[in-house]
Amino acid sequence: MPLNITDTDILKAVRDINPSAIPPRRFYTKYYLVADGNKYPPKYVLSNANQYANGLELPLDLFTARQAVDYLTKLGFQVEKREEVPSYFEELERFLEQAKTEDLKYSSYNKNFIGLEVRVSFGRAHKAKVPRIAFLNKANSIQEYIYPAYFFYEEQGLLILAYGVNETHEPPHNWELHNPVTISKYFAEHDLGKPPNYGSSYVYKAYNANNPLNRDEIEEDLLDIIDIYNEMQEDTDMPTNTNETAQQEFRLSAFLEALNATGLSFHPSLVTRFVGSLLAKPFVILTGxxxxxxxKLAQAFVQWICKNAQQYSVVPVGADWTNREPLLGYPNALDAQDYVKPDNGALDLLLNANAHPAQPYFLILDEMNLSHVERYFADFLSVMESQEAIPLHAGGAQKRSGVPAAIKWPSNLFIIGTVNIDETTNMFSPKVLDRANTIEFRVTEREMAAFLNNPFGADKQPLNAAGASMAESFLKLSGIKAIPNDHADRQLINTTLISFFKELKKAGAEFGYRTATEILQLINQLEVIDSTLSLNKKLDIALMQKLLPKLHGSRRRLTPVLSTLGSLCFNGNGNIEHEVFEATGFDFEKDDRVLYPLSLEKITRMYKGAIDNGFTSFAEA
Incomplete structure (x- = not known):
């Protein structure tokens, strides 16, 4: 590294750098240069300062982050260590231990590290000669491009952090290094023979794997090589999933257009309810x-809004789920350092959501009621309200297999549960329904006819990341919880809710403060994403999703309540049972006397179910 870079050169570079224009991935560093109240990546600044000292940017592979920090400190600049250093140290130690065994399983390892996908391999059917950990952007692949990697040569007791290179084909973009040393050359220079694999990759640093690794050194080296990797992505046409996309305001119409282009057929009002519900409360139940x-709708939305597949996980619920372990894993009782993660990726999703708070993450629980929800989901239900951490193990500050002792509830995590009702499933308790927006799916004759005309035409590929530029705006909207007290329709909303409260109380299904608050939030979010909705339409959606789902009981108990609730949804003077419930072909959408068609149609079905079966509930088979 040139030693003629002065403090004046550094200050000029700092003045020229717009902190907000620095790519976020360049901040994955252990230390910050602090100047004028702003934070800067040390290597980034020093590289730019070299333009003033020597006329060109300093290539990042010519000096390390530690050298940059020492140089800036020597010149009298303020350098601070970040509070939480991104670390792969525990995972690496576990990898080295497992690499010495015949265990080839890798699903328990973290799938992401500071924006890069992590691929761990010990071999497939047989143990690999050289186990490896590769770090790569989503658009890249080990087969096509280049990647930072750890290679473990067990026979030589050698761990190499390398500039990984494809073994069989020349990559479109190779590492731009100064005086690189291949692994083959390193082996030859140290009389280690010929490397069994990855000989064409370049050595960043070699470590004696027979001795304990130095945590600080490992952390700094990995962040340093990733910084070089990220800089290459900026300077080449290499595909990347970490490029910052120009953010846009969230528009529901954009998602509706994308759905239409794929051939997926959902009524716009259903999509509006789904998106509005997610924004109002990050727990939505889809039943029907x-x-x-x-x-399909849940998957379509998350594919559209998410930048990559690491932001969502579809987890089929098992009938044998009797505790939280299928979602959160458990500490290994036989190994105090080990934590067994679930293979479905649910825990990794929570960890990633906490690590990347600026992006939305989605957990889709398919067939959520195949098991009793309260048994495996109790921790989630509790922390949704308390916002406290979920305890995972008794390790204190010590992580087990990269898993902390407790995990905070991520405010950017959204949970979507799908529900079917039959003799093999379980009913939801009021505790669960009270914390969710419940949306019922029905299929109309027109929708079925449209589907039959093109039953295999849906192609979800165009949805992938098409709405990722609106993700930040979507998250920002979901954080708006304040309800304007001076809303023009607030008094009418309050009066309507009190009317329903009185009648629901007769059936023991009255709502509490939380439900009332969430109804107001839902109405507010529906207005934000679709200003064309009338007040009655918004009230109808809120009543249908937040109040009616808790109704269930016998004919004697519920029919009087359903009749009164039906009357509140109907502006007629006659008998509600005769005019609506028992009428043939009553048109809920077109009859001008109907105030809340969604709710009235559902109440009618529940009333008929109570009469025919002696019992009724919101959920139907």
């Missing part, structure tokens, strides 16, 4: 007819 598109 089996095969009506509940999971």
């Amino acid at each position: 007819l089996s095969g009506s598109g509940k999971t």
